[in-house]
Amino acid sequence: MSSARERVRAELTAEITDAARRQLAEVGAAALSLRAVAREVGMVSSAVYRYFPSRDDLLTRLIIDAYDEVGAAAEKADDPAAAPRERWLAVCRAVRTWARSHPHEYALLYGSPVPGYQAPADTVPAASRVGVVLGRILGEAAQSGALPPAAGERDPGLVSDDAVAVLGGEHPSLDDSVRVRALFAWSALYGTISFELFGHFVGSVEDGDRYFDRVMGELAGHLGL
């Protein structure tokens, strides 16, 4: 039972988040101004507080949306029928492509945490979608025997079972050395993308596309794919 009032409220909330998303893409999270958002939707600033109790809550909404976007991009790029190595590379490329076309959103998710902001628990499911995709690829590869079970030293308990439940939900029996490598691969992927996006490769890497493919290929080899 959605009254007319509830519908117009939902509509206005969407209008606000849309304007905020546009502003985030343009000027970045640090310069995102609730007042400017209000201006764009033709409201006075205090009226926005009827819909979002604070600027941080608006930011949380954008963060969850962004996590969902990059997660969906990763899921879409994964073709379960392909070979594990190709699946891995395709997902990495998809994440990088999304990051390059949404630099401010990427920075909001994976850059410096915003000062007073503490991520609420709501963000966790959205935030782990990329990890789930990567974990599924590794898990299925492991199950089909494509992954060497213990390439490094054993070190059980380093990576929590919770993380495994995320990184390879259906295959929770991932070897602990695979767990570590999976987590490392995840952070290495984001290290590579961040360095590129944040300008630390300027003057060093000539061809970003080729470098990324090369490095992710080596990383896949390191994983055993």
Added chain:
Amino acid sequence: MSSARERVRAELTAEITDAARRQLAEVGAAALSLRAVAREVGMVSSAVYRYFPSRDDLLTRLIIDAYDEVGAAAEKADDPAAAPRERWLAVCRAVRTWARSHPHEYALLYGSPVPGYQAPADTVPAASRVGVVLGRILGEAAQSGALPPAAGERDPGLVSDDAVAVLGGEHPSLDDSVRVRALFAWSALYGTISFELFGHFVGSVEDGDRYFDRVMGELAGHLGL
């Protein structure tokens, strides 16, 4: 010929940067307020503009200092007499230790770029000190034959000679596959540290120290050390 005026100017400039550094460590770059810095040194805000033309210039000073700090920490941790693998691990640990004890400074250097801010060329030498240390270790290992010259496919020209001049100044003849791996190792190191500092490992990694050592050890192995 330093007049009295120049001396007191230098003194006041140092006092301002010190106060700014303290505030950066406490509240982070985004919340660093020039007015608060002015209050701390007992000035009125407009007076600070005699010493720094803008907040961004003050930030630039802090960025360079922070790069120098982490660079010095890396240099201090490197014992040229040790084995390449141990040198590598020691430098990585030193960078992580610095990052963990200076989280806001680290975020300023390697997190999201601040919105309106464009890093001036002055920051480059300071920014590359860690890279120089890592490059020297790899270069010397390569020269002594400890590094397999071409573990991956050949891909010349991927990493610029400029970067090699930084990443291994005295040994500019680094094989191109070593170049790529060195640059990857650099960004992977920062990916690992960033994920830890920015909270992406929360709930996944039980023991941060052990995980870091394990991962950096694998990375060293990947490099051929």
Added chain:
DNA sequence: GTTCGACAAGAGCGGTGCTCTCGTTCGTGA
């Protein structure tokens, strides 16, 4: 038909970066 809650608007508070002006003070060249 009345009452009550949701709502938009406005004023206002304390904060920000930055600019301009106004006296003062200090180093230096005549």
Added chain:
DNA sequence: TCACGAACGAGAGCACCGCTCTTGTCGAAC
């Protein structure tokens, strides 16, 4: 020696920010 100009600190002010409080209105439920 002394006057001049540059450097300086202080203050007011501008436009912006997040956020709160009050006020008047309008719609929906009872």
